[in-house]
Amino acid sequence: MRQLLLAVSIGFFTLSCAVPTFAAPEQRTTIKKSKRTLAKASPKRLAKVVPTKPSFGQLAGLHSTADDLDLKSSVAYVIDQDTNEVLLSKNDQAILPIASITKLMTGVVLSEAKLSMDESITITQDDVDTEKGSSSRLKVGTTLTRGELLHLSLMASENRAAHALGRTYPGGLNAFVDLMNAKATSLGMRDTRYIEPTGLSSKNQSSAKDLATLVSFAYQDSMLRELSTSPSYQVEVGNHTLNYKTTNRLIKNPNWDIGLQKTGYISEAGQCLVMQAKIAGRKLIMVFLDSAGKLSRIADAERVRRWVEVNHAFRPQT
Numbered sequence: 001m002r003q004l005l006l007a008v009s010i011g012f013f014t015l016s017c018a019v020p021t022f023a024a025p026e027q028r029t030t031i032k033k034s035k036r037t038l039a040k041a042s043p044k045r046l047a048k049v050v051p052t053k054p055s056f057g058q059l060a061g062l063h064s065t066a067d068d069l070d071l072k073s074s075v076a077y078v079i080d081q082d083t084n085e086v087l088l089s090k091n092d093q094a095i096l097p098i099a100s101i102t103k104l105m106t107g108v109v110l111s112e113a114k115l116s117m118d119e120s121i122t123i124t125q126d127d128v129d130t131e132k133g134s135s136s137r138l139k140v141g142t143t144l145t146r147g148e149l150l151h152l153s154l155m156a157s158e159n160r161a162a163h164a165l166g167r168t169y170p171g172g173l174n175a176f177v178d179l180m181n182a183k184a185t186s187l188g189m190r191d192t193r194y195i196e197p198t199g200l201s202s203k204n205q206s207s208a209k210d211l212a213t214l215v216s217f218a219y220q221d222s223m224l225r226e227l228s229t230s231p232s233y234q235v236e237v238g239n240h241t242l243n244y245k246t247t248n249r250l251i252k253n254p255n256w257d258i259g260l261q262k263t264g265y266i267s268e269a270g271q272c273l274v275m276q277a278k279i280a281g282r283k284l285i286m287v288f289l290d291s292a293g294k295l296s297r298i299a300d301a302e303r304v305r306r307w308v309e310v311n312h313a314f315r316p317q318t
Contacts, residue, residue: 057094075208078286098264099266100262108224109176109183129198154262215274281314
């Protein structure tokens with residue numbers, strides 16, 4: 001009996017502590033608000049903790065490769081653009097998905113075609129992403145010029161813009177992709193294959209060495225340099241102005257002098273980044289693929305920059 005009374009007393013004490021009936025009015029209001037907030041919480045939001053899908057690099061064990069800079073990218077490649085001297089190499093021959101780095105070749109093909117950048121192109125249902133279900137601010141029916149779409153593709157990695165550019169190419173999307181692959185072959189990019197112009201498909205694949213070749217070639221195009229390194233851009237859509245920003249935060253960093261760049265991400269590829277940049281008096285091409293965290297590709301680039309400044313700065317002969 002004594003045990004029963006003790007249990008009842010403890011239960012009553014616990015209940016009283018959980019919901020104090022003697023709480024001050026403002027405390028009771030706070031408790032009620034908390035209950036309402038919890039009740040309104042969407043089950044989808046509460047269950048949104050989904051395991052991240054492993055990248056191809058993780059599945060292949062590439063992240064176990066050690067390097068002196070402790071880079072978080074499983075693939076890294078840094079070369080001198082003028083001399084082709086390899087300053088850093090990590091799994092540079094691995095063939096992996098390249099995500100939106102694809103759009104750099106999209107830009108190369110379009111630029112070489114010499115099509116009018118003032119021609120109007122309308123986003124259609126065909127441009128909506130059915131591969132990953134990604135969102136876009138360019139609604140179906142939006143009309144922009146080819147030049148505006150290319151700008152958004154290279155600077156803000158706009159998927160519908162890139163797809164529309166390929167879809168409206170003379171001969172259609174298949175002809176455009178064929179040209180992407182033909183250009184890769186002509187540049188000696190033997191590890192590279194494209195099946196669409198956005199990078200949303202994990203079947204768009206390449207190696208760090210091939211991408212360094214692409215960056216070096218694309219850098220020769222002043223339009224691609226300008227559009228890819230633009231910090232922000234505005235487009236008029238009906239009565240609205242859409243403001244876009246670069247996907248590469250290093251563009252606005254005063255410590256960096258970037259001549260060409262492109263970022264990319266899908267779960268199969270991880271975080272990716274390619275750049276041409278001047279560091280310590282040298283023109284360098286940098287490739288980072290399959291980086292593990294959202295900001296790790298940027299952190300890896302910073303590590304390499306500091307390392308080059310200390311160990312590989314250009315020193316003119318006297």
